[in-house]
Amino acid sequence: MIDRKLVTIDLDGTTLNNQSKLSTKTKKVIKAASKAGHIVSIVTGRPNRLSTPIYDALELESPMINFNGSLGFNPHQKWSEEYQFTINRDIVLDLLKNYQRFDINLIAAEGKNLFLAQQQQPTELNFFPSVLQANEELNSRSLSQDPTSLTIQASENKLQSLSIYIEEKYGLMVDVNAWGGPHNVIEVGHKGIQKATGVEKIAHYFQIKRQNIIAFGDESNDNAMIDYAGWGVAMNNANSHLKSIANDVTRLDNENDGLADYLSDYLQLDAANF
CATH class of the missing domain: 3.30.1240.10 (Hypothetical Protein, Haloacid Dehalogenase-like Hydrolase; Chain: A; domain 2)
Structure with missing residues (x-):
């Protein structure tokens, strides 16, 4: 039985390249991670209207976090823990x-x-x-x-x-x-809502311990998520502060499949498929 992980992925500058596209390798690695029994969840500052197509392309079934933690929901099915924080x-x-x-x-x-x-x-x-x-x-x-x-x-x-x-x-x-x-x-x-808010809710829902969360990000809005995760990974192209608080930094940047390269090694996925 695998030691199931919760993998939380930022989109822009992390999962997506500089043209806001998913590479073939990234799609294969994330699908392989899901097939292996891990939970992969998008945690992004983007609105849901702009991240659901990416969610679908990755064939995810997990909850998704939008607006930097203020919205948590599942795009295609009822999630009992769905939430939304608003402003006046x-x-x-x-x-x-x-x-x-x-x-x-x-x-x-x-x-x-x-x-x-x-x-x-x-x-x-x-x-x-x-x-x-x-x-x-x-x-x-x-x-x-x-x-x-x-x-x-x-x-x-x-x-x-x-x-x-x-x-x-x-x-x-x-x-x-x-x-x-x-x-x-x-x-x-x-007030007080960050990406870590959503990550904590997903982890609690799937009963995944904090040390089994691996998070990927590149910008200041990822600080709390990287800090909260048991294993926080900054992209090679991340800002210097995020790199300083992360547990590790990817070998490659987002233009060169840095997330996919790191995740396939970390989860010991079959590299022959990528």
């Missing part, structure tokens, strides 16, 4: 009133079954439509529920003051995190 819609409405003050280009409010956005001009962020449909426009009338996540793009010289404004006014209710990289983007989520 009044925060969104306040930010809409301060659109010009902070030179905001995009505000997107999302949830499991929610996508609404307001933008000044078409965005280059591939997570969002370049042009919004009428039923996707965010305003006080269309936002009839509390969202799970807010994504905000603003000018570089106003992003810090915007973050400070949100933290000073709503810091007891929400956390504010920067995307990093070339985009002037911040995310707003429920």
